[in-house]
Every structure is written in structure tokens, then in C-alpha cells.
Amino acid sequence: MPNNRAWIFGDNIDTDVLAPGRYMKGGIEELARHCLESIDQRFANEVAPGDYLVGGRNFGMGSSREQAAQALKHLGVAAVIARSFAGIFYRNALNLGLVALVCRDVGRIRANDALEVNAAAGRIVDKTTGETLRCEPLPAHLLAMVQAGGLVPHLEQRFIRSMENR
Secondary structure, X not given: OOOOEEEEOOOOOEHHHXXXXXXXXXXXXXXXXXXXXXXXXXXXXXXOOOOEEEEOOOEOEOOOOOHHHHHHHHOOOOEEEEOOEOHHHHHXXXXXXXXXXXXXXXXXXXXXXXXXXXXXXXEEEEXXXXXXXXXXXXXXXXXXXXXXXXXXXXXXXHHHHHHHOO
């Protein structure tokens, strides 16, 4: 299977299935190996860097554990695309450098479709079907933070630049 493929999940995917509590003590590598296993046993073993996770409504609901987004990033997920997100998951994803895009038309994306995502433009091209979907673009300041690798690296880079400009 090529990279940039879509993995499809439904509504109300909670942080407990993204980062199962019983594996929290094992570190991010152990936790990521069990990401979404209660819904799709193949996901953690077969997801490839550059693939996309597509969810429905209220993606990332549940506890505020940032490890849910961290596990997806560790697995190489390029972006999470959903109809809507739980607020804490959305912010955790961006803070950790994981693109999270709101797209009302996610139901048109099928499993294994090859996607091309432009977060700045708010555009998803389904290369399998040729269809272009609109999504909410990431504002420039959030895109810069994600491109830096997340909030902490972004702030570190800003601090270094400010020190160099003194």
C-alpha cells in the first residue's frame, strides 16, 4: 500500500482507544503499538509515515491525555482529518506538531484512498477519486507552530531568534 493513504474511523473516537491506559507506563513506543487496537487490530502495525487518519464527529473525545496525539505522531500519521474534534485533543495535536483539520465532507473519503493535504489552503485532494474537498485551513500562526514540530520547538526557535536579534 502506498503512503498518504486514508485510514477511516467513525464518530466519537476517544483518547482511551488512541492511547490505552494500561500501556501508559510503557512509554510512547509501547503506547503507540496499541493505538486504536480495540477498533482496528492492523492500524498500529500497518500505518505508514505520511498516512492520514480520517475520523467523524467529536474525534479525540474523553480524557485530556496528550499521549493520544503523541501516539499518532509517533506512528508517522501526517494529519488527522475529522468532521469535528474534541477541543482538548485538537489543541494537544497542534501543540505536539500534528496537523488536525476540520472537514465537513470526510464521509466522501474511503479507506485506502490516496490523499494530498494542503493545511494552509484548506484543501484535500483525493488522488484516488480525483475529488477536491474543502476543509478549514490552519491559520498561519498555528501552521508555523506545527511546522516547527509543535509548541515547545516553536517557542524555542522564537527565543533563539530573539536572542540573535539583540
